Amino acid sequence: MADPSAPSVIEIGPFHPLLEEPVGFSLTVEGERVVAIEARMDYIHKGLERLAQERTYDMVPILLERICGICSVTHSVCFCHAVEDLLGVAIPPRAAYVRTILGEIERLHSHLLWVGLAGHFIGYNTVFMWAWKYREPVCDLFEMLTGHRQNSAMPLVGGVRRDLPVEHFPAARRILDELEGQVERLTAAVLDDPVLAARLGGVGVLTAAQALDYGVVGPTARASGLDTDVRRDEPYGAYGEVEWKVVTRPGGDVLSKAVVRLLEIPESIRILRQCMDRMPPGPIDLGLLHVPPGEGIGRYEAPRGEDVHYVRSDGTNMPARLKVRAPSFVNIPSFRASCLGAPLADVMITLAACDPCYSCTERAVALLAPGGGPAAGVPGLLEASRRRTLEVARELGRRPAPGPGPDRWEG
Amino acid sequence: MAETAAPFLPRALRGSPWVFHVGTSGCNNCDIEIADCLTPRFDVERFGVRLVGSPRHADVLLVSGPVSLACRRPLQETWLDMPSPRAALLVGACACSMGGYRDAYGVAGPADRVLREVEPGARIAYVPGCPPKPETIIAGLVRLLEAP
Amino acid sequence: MNDAAAVGAALREALGGRVEPAVRSPRRLYASLEARDLPEAARWLLARLPGCRLATCTGIDLRDGVGLFHHFAVNGSPLVITLKVLLPKPDPRAPSLLPLTAAADWIEREIRDLLGVSFEGRPAEGRFLKPEELAGSFPLRRGFDPAASRERTDG
Numbered sequence: 024m025a026d027p028s029a030p031s032v033i034e035i036g037p038f039h040p041l042l043e044e045p046v047g048f049s050l051t052v053e054g055e056r057v058v059a060i061e062a063r064m065d066y067i068h069k070g071l072e073r074l075a076q077e078r079t080y081d082m083v084p085i086l087l088e089r090i091c092g093i094c095s096v097t098h099s100v101c102f103c104h105a106v107e108d109l110l111g112v113a114i115p116p117r118a119a120y121v122r123t124i125l126g127e128i129e130r131l132h133s134h135l136l137w138v139g140l141a142g143h144f145i146g147y148n149t150v151f152m153w154a155w156k157y158r159e160p161v162c163d164l165f166e167m168l169t170g171h172r173q174n175s176a177m178p179l180v181g182g183v184r185r186d187l188p189v190e191h192f193p194a195a196r197r198i199l200d201e202l203e204g205q206v207e208r209l210t211a212a213v214l215d216d217p218v219l220a221a222r223l224g225g226v227g228v229l230t231a232a233q234a235l236d237y238g239v240v241g242p243t244a245r246a247s248g249l250d251t252d253v254r255r256d257e258p259y260g261a262y263g264e265v266e267w268k269v270v271t272r273p274g275g276d277v278l279s280k281a282v283v284r285l286l287e288i289p290e291s292i293r294i295l296r297q298c299m300d301r302m303p304p305g306p307i308d309l310g311l312l313h314v315p316p317g318e319g320i321g322r323y324e325a326p327r328g329e330d331v332h333y334v335r336s337d338g339t340n341m342p343a344r345l346k347v348r349a350p351s352f353v354n355i356p357s358f359r360a361s362c363l364g365a366p367l368a369d370v371m372i373t374l375a376a377c378d379p380c381y382s383c384t385e386r387a388v389a390l391l392a393p394g395g396g397p398a399a400g401v402p403g404l405l406e407a408s409r410r411r412t413l414e415v416a417r418e419l420g421r422r423p424a425p426g427p428g429p430d431r432w433e434g
Numbered sequence: 435m436a437e438t439a440a441p442f443l444p445r446a447l448r449g450s451p452w453v454f455h456v457g458t459s460g461c462n463n464c465d466i467e468i469a470d471c472l473t474p475r476f477d478v479e480r481f482g483v484r485l486v487g488s489p490r491h492a493d494v495l496l497v498s499g500p501v502s503l504a505c506r507r508p509l510q511e512t513w514l515d516m517p518s519p520r521a522a523l524l525v526g527a528c529a530c531s532m533g534g535y536r537d538a539y540g541v542a543g544p545a546d547r548v549l550r551e552v553e554p555g556a557r558i559a560y561v562p563g564c565p566p567k568p569e570t571i572i573a574g575l576v577r578l579l580e581a582p
Numbered sequence: 583m584n585d586a587a588a589v590g591a592a593l594r595e596a597l598g599g600r601v602e603p604a605v606r607s608p609r610r611l612y613a614s615l616e617a618r619d620l621p622e623a624a625r626w627l628l629a630r631l632p633g634c635r636l637a638t639c640t641g642i643d644l645r646d647g648v649g650l651f652h653h654f655a656v657n658g659s660p661l662v663i664t665l666k667v668l669l670p671k672p673d674p675r676a677p678s679l680l681p682l683t684a685a686a687d688w689i690e691r692e693i694r695d696l697l698g699v700s701f702e703g704r705p706a707e708g709r710f711l712k713p714e715e716l717a718g719s720f721p722l723r724r725g726f727d728p729a730a731s732r733e734r735t736d737g
Contacts, residue, residue, distance in 0.1 A: 073726075108607075236684045237683075249633070329637070333651065348638035356688050360684075
């Protein structure tokens with residue numbers, strides 16, 4: 024008979040019904056408390072850095088779009104930044120605006136996707152459905168401007184491959200106008216909900232000192248009070264010329280991370296509108312033909328935070344070394360600080376709060392069970408997380424998570 | 435055609451296929467488009483298609499992404515866990531043919547070859563695209579279910 | 583102190599001239615040093631530059647050794663500082679920065695798995711992101727033959 028007081032180990036992954044990617048987590052728990060946590064990231068390892076060293080500078084951005092389906096603009100533009108740093112060149116203003124527009128549309132759909140998934144993890148499937156419904160027009164917008172829902176194939180070292188179809192801007196503006204109202208209602212509904220505030224407030228706290236120690240970036244850092252955003256710190260694209268602000272919150276908990284992302288959505292819409300208004304005329308490409316030997320570092324503010332690429336050239340037409348450091352690679356390890364000592368029911372949402380992108384992490388990571396069997400742990404954790412939401416709701420004397428049917432904020 | 439063979443799935447299962455989704459190291463773009471099929475615009479649940487949490491409940495396995503070395507065994511075991519009759523729908527260029535990752539050292543092969551290592555006659559349908567649009571995924575699933 | 587040249591000069595002074603700073607632009611500082619001085623330089627950066635964090639580390643198999651380039655970013659500034667060390671082959675070893683910053687954890691494990699660099703001063707850990715099939719080989723080393731694993735896929 025096993026000793027009931029001994030710690031038990033819960034294996035999570037690698038196949039998870041909703042997180043969609045294979046990754047292995049192993050949680051050690053004592054009763055309800057998590058005492059140790061370990062991750063395995065090999066399920067997604069495909070060997071992309073090596074592959075990029077066998078592709079020409081023209082081909083690499085196309086390949087890098089496939090690092091991550093959500094951050095496709097991020098990685099290809101970040102690579103271009105690194106090579107442009109190596110060359111010491113500035114791209115034409117029109118190309119900078121095109122890249123900014125692509126990047127902000129990507130941020131919009133990425134943040135909406137996260138809001139939906141976060142809702143799902145705590146048993147608010149209504150939030151999931153609404154957020155993903157609002158996300159669809161954003162994908163339409165991307166398709167309208169680039170011809171594809173996520174992968175534009177437009178970034179190119181020294182500029183962009185194609186110009187944006189200006190004749191579609193009026194339609195794009197209408198989509199943004201509609202989205203603005205929808206997001207406003209969604210944000211108000213989420214922030215006004217006492218159950219959500221009680222469920223997410225104070226959960227999975229990452230202090231400012233811990234955030235700096237783990238080197239976390241993006242909304243995860245900004246929700247812990249660190250004032251960091253590559254778009255402002257090292258302005259690229261059109262960010263130095265348009266008006267917007269960096270959103271920070273001091274709390275460090277899951278609620279703060281949700282608030283930061285929700286408030287960044289209107290900022291992105293603002294940036295997009297200004298970019299469409301001010302698109303400068305001119306060329307979109309420098310027409311670079313040769314990359315001399317040297318090294319360069321590119322940075323880019325992805326929806327999840329700072330992306331870093333290091334490129335080393337030996338004068339051939341392929342990079343001698345490409346190093347990709349996606350934001351999730353530094354954000355995910357912070358779960359050690361935010362999950363330890365937490366009740367099991369909070370693990371799922373705390374892990375999700377840094378918007379982990381496993382594909383990026385190992386330029387390609389996912390959730391399968393060690394040893395192969397499908398994870399029994401994940402549905403269990405999800406269930407625990409949802410039960411906790413119901414408990415919180417009951418303690419507050421409220422109707423539990425919204426049921427099916429039209430939502431109150433849609434009348 | 436005057437006469438066609440009966441579809442491989444019994445009529446009851448064709449009406450409401452339950453699917454289990456496995457992301458085998460893809461870039462997650464296909465995974466998101468699959469999840470998109472379940473959300474309000476496409477909402478395949480109204481046709482009875484349900485994403486289930488265990489392969490033991492599933493009729494169709496959705497596979498996305500090139501199969502990485504570490505995912506090869508788990509994918510095969512997931513397939514063998516499914517009750518017969520079963521079918522696989524490979525979503526996206528990577529699952530169909532390894533796509534852009536064809537030359538990477540970390541991939542074990544396209545999903546059809548990995549599945550046929552354990553069941554040579556496995557029933558497999560392909561939905562190419564990078565990623566395929568949700569409409570295409572739904573069309574692929576319908577074709578799979580109606581095929582003899 | 584947001585300028586690469588100023589940081590480079592101050593770092594050189596703090597380490598008694600044991601670093602060789604090279605300024606490529608006001609935003610990029612590259613500093614070469616010996617592996618044994620790496621923790622001291624990193625400690626100085628993390629303590630003296632407010633908001634400084636370890637962004638990542640690039641490992642490169644070069645002709646004359648294994649290069650380890652630690653990249654430090656500073657929150658609120660465009661500056662990226664790269665500390666470059668060259669480790670002798672065939673058994674590259676470097677001091678771990680894990681005692682200084684938690685960010686070094688996954689960053690060093692990745693390099694250990696893919697490039698075979700041993701980081702001294704950190705606990706022994708299992709496999710992290712390299713699949714079992716590649717145990718014993720290091721995909722980012724020069725001698726690694728990606729074609730060997732491709733044969734599997736061309737069958």
